[in-house]
Amino acid sequence: MGEIKRFLRDDGIIKVSRRLKEIAQKAKITKEILEKELNREAKLSEIAERIGELPSDLAVALEANVAPESLYREFND
Amino acid sequence: MRENSAKITVMSRSENESFVRAAVSAFVSQLDPTLEELADIKTAVSEAVTNSIVHGYAEKKGDIMIDIYIKDDKVKITVTDNGCGIADVKEAMQPLFTTNTDGERSGMGFTVMETFMDNISVNSIVDVGTKVTMEKTIGLRTL
Amino acid sequence: MRENSAKITVMSRSENESFVRAAVSAFVSQLDPTLEELADIKTAVSEAVTNSIVHGYAEKKGDIMIDIYIKDDKVKITVTDNGCGIADVKEAMQPLFTTNTDGERSGMGFTVMETFMDNISVNSIVDVGTKVTMEKTIGLRTL
Ligand SMILES: Nc1ncnc2c1ncn2[C@@H]1O[C@H](COP(=O)(O)OP(=O)(O)O)[C@@H](O)[C@H]1O
Ligand SMILES: Nc1ncnc2c1ncn2[C@@H]1O[C@H](COP(=O)(O)OP(=O)(O)O)[C@@H](O)[C@H]1O
Ligand SMILES: [Mg+2]
Ligand SMILES: [Mg+2]
Structure with missing residues (x-):
């Protein structure tokens, strides 16, 4: 198992789709933490810096994690 | 005094809606928005692009052009198609107005x-196309 | 048999390099590449866009056009500028060849x-511009 995991962690086999979802999830958690610390809304660059991504790459990753129905959820909220 | 622009052209295919959202986000990231501001912009752009696909081109295929222009803390985005156009823009913009009859569209775009x-703002000419121009200032919102 | 394309146009500004990389990533993600394949593509596109900015337009400003075309498991990307062009393409493509004299460029682009x-492949006409065409098949690597 350990070997398989190590193997899967190699960039050569991890699919971008999975990585983007991971980044998006990390960003959501980091946003909550940062906003408690800062007592205001967090900027994209602040979240990106904390998780070690470029703002432009984070912006793309956030799109990858959107379920199609979220558009309507946002609107109803 | 920052000023920058980009233009994106895609075919009217539903797969490209997500690409346009991602590309617009990546460009707007230069203004360092909050995630909410980014989501607002993506939602609005989605509605405009969806309209070009389902109404503007309907069964046909054509190009959709997205222009993004940023200046200082403002972003201006235009979504343009060369589709069927809108005869009465004022009517089309009314809440709940839709020409879609199969009940799939809400008329709230x-x-x-x-x-x-x-x-x-919306400019449209029947059989020529439709251009939707949207603007937003980043950093306006306070807690 | 999937086929799709997108076109991106940006001004020759260094801020736009990260935007182009992100936008190309977003489009190529449709093929669900591995991280390594995507990193390869981003690196190659960066080199071409940087060349258009620093060599093609040098001090001037102009547009850089990036066309992305995917078909099945292949991606084709062209990076085009209307800059100064290259007199001898074969020479320019030699490893370590650079016209940059301040030592900032490695000649390895x-x-x-x-x-x-x-x-x-590289097509260039002096005073007209340069077009770099790059292709890659996704999913070639075997275990
Ligand atoms: N790009 C377009 N081309 C042609 N017609 C359009 C376009 N965008 C909107 N319309 C017209 O405007 C109407 C209202 O649009 P919208 O508010 O988005 O509601 P919906 O898309 O749910 O019908 C549409 O039903 C359509 O008739
Ligand atoms: N888009 C371009 N327009 C004009 N000249 C170019 C362009 N791209 C490359 N060149 C020329 O080709 C040379 C080699 O390019 P490259 O291998 O990327 O090395 P470097 O950029 O480090 O000089 C450059 O020094 C330049 O003279
Ligand atoms: Mg609509
Ligand atoms: Mg170079």
Whole structure:
């Protein structure tokens, strides 16, 4: 198992789709933490810096994690 | 005094909606928005692009052009198609107005764009196409 | 048999390099590449866009056009500028060849593109511009 995991962690086999979802999830958690610390809304660059991504790459990753129905959820909220 | 622009052209295919959202986000990231501001912009752009695909081109295929222009803390986005156009823009922009009869569309697209952006304007000529212009200032919102 | 394309136009500004990389990533993600394949493509595109900015337009400003075309498991990307052009393409593509004299450039840009993509070709006319075409098949690597 350990070997398989190590193997899967190699960039050569991890699919971008999975990585983007991971980044998006990390960003959501980091946003909550940062906003408690800062007592205001967090900027994209602040979240990106904390998780070690470029703002432009984070912006793309956030799109990858959107379920199609979220558009309507946002609107109803 | 920062000023920058980009232009994106895609075919009217539903797969490209997500690409346009991602590309617009990546460009707007230069203004360092909050995630909410970014989501607002993406939602508005989605509605405009969806309209070009389902109404503008309907069964046909054509190009959709997205222009993004940023200046200082403002972003201006235009979504343009060379589709069927809108005969009565004022009527089309009314909440709940839709020409879609199979009940799949809510008629709230333009209302969503107006809600999530600071202002929108629509120019359209029948059989020529439609251009939706939307603007938003980043960093306006306070807690 | 999937086929799709997108076109991106940006001004020759260094801020737009990260935007182009992100936008190309977003489009190529439709093929669900591995991280390594995507990193290869981003690196190659960066080199081509940087060349358009620093060599093609040098001190001037102009547009850079990036066309992305995917078909099945292949991606073709062209980076085009209307800059100064290259007099001797064969010489320019030699490893370590650079016209940059301040020592900031390594002369390895074309070599990097050749290494990370399956094949590249360069068309250039002096005072008209340069077009770099790069192709890569996704999913070639076997375990
Ligand atoms: N790009 C377009 N081309 C042609 N017609 C359009 C376009 N965008 C909107 N319309 C017209 O405006 C109407 C209202 O649009 P919208 O508010 O988004 O509601 P919906 O898309 O749910 O019908 C549409 O039903 C359509 O008739
Ligand atoms: N888009 C371009 N327009 C004009 N000249 C170019 C362009 N791209 C490359 N060149 C020329 O080719 C040379 C080699 O390019 P490259 O291999 O990327 O090395 P470097 O950029 O480090 O000089 C450059 O020094 C430049 O003279
Ligand atoms: Mg609509
Ligand atoms: Mg170079």
